[in-house]
């Protein structure tokens with residue numbers, strides 16, 4: 001078993017999300033040793049913030065033994081080429097979502113991971129969001145009965161111009177590839193795999209080559225249906241995950257002033273109950289603590305490359321449905 005304090009951690013891609021990773025590693029007592037970015041100034045800025053060295057190249061970072069673990073925080077279209085050198089070198093990888101920009105590329109990454117049997121975790125951080133964990137426990141306890149209807153909204157204001165998300169060759173799409181990918185993973189986590197999807201995408205308010213609005217209707221393999229809405233152009237939005245079941249309903253509210261993080265009501269009860277999650281660690285801290293536990297113990301991560309591939313398949317099916325207007329069944 002390795003001692004956390006002695007782990008050498010690397011980050012590839014020194015933009016927005018790398019800061020959340022760096023802070024979570026620091027909280028776990030595993031500071032960043034090496035960073036790399038194609039933009040040398042971005043790498044130098046993160047290195048200075050976290051007291052790390054800038055690597056000369058990704059290849060230099062991905063030598064066997066150079067690192068104990070790495071976070072890949074680059075745009076989705078680079079995940080395949082940035083993860084595989086570490087996978088081949090036997091270095092555990094935490095790869096940001098979405099896994100890749102297409103199913104074939106996600107499959108190639110999954111095949112590379114399977115071949116080396118290394119530790120690989122897809123960074124679907126909402127699996128570590130304390131209210132989502134409580135919702136999962138409630139559903140698993142059977143108190144709410146069988147899940148029938150899943151509803152999720154992830155909307156807000158995100159300016160596409162100047163961001164890698166505006167370029168579909170880098171991002172794979174707009175808010176569907178970005179936010180609905182999280183939502184699909186939450187659906188799979190709470191109510192099971194997806195059997196079929198029907199979707200609409202649109203450019204409602206931003207001039208961009210990718211959509212700023214998406215609406216997905218899901219049919220689950222276990223009989224639960226779902227609707228997912230996502231948007232990049234609505235600054236005031238009600239972000240939530242809600243699961244309506246045969247005997248009750250649970251609602252997770254995201255950052256809505258005045259609303260509890262999680263509330264549920266069971267048939268026959270007049271009062272809504274809430275669960276206090278204010279003392280639980282934030283989802284990035286919990287995600288990276290879990291990843292490091294796996295690095296230390298060799299345990300299988302809670303979110304695997306197969307989960308990343310499964311979401312990629314649903315997102316590709318959603319885009320196919322939006323193009324054709326048809327329901328698309330998953331393999």
Ligand SMILES: NC(=O)c1ccc[n+]([C@@H]2O[C@H](COP(=O)([O-])OP(=O)(O)OC[C@H]3O[C@@H](n4cnc5c(N)ncnc54)[C@H](O)[C@@H]3O)[C@@H](O)[C@H]2O)c1
Nearest residue numbers: 013014015016017037038039042073074076096097098164
């Ligand atoms: N889990 C979450 O909630 C969450 C939140 C934000 C972003 N993300 C994901 O994290 C990833 C990065 O998103 P971001 O918002 O940090 O993007 P960003 O554009 O802010 O940063 C990406 C960084 O990667 C660098 N980069 C680009 N091409 C590179 C290359 N070939 N080699 C090395 N570095 C390269 C860029 O210079 C930039 O510094 C995406 O997959 C995104 O979907 C996840």
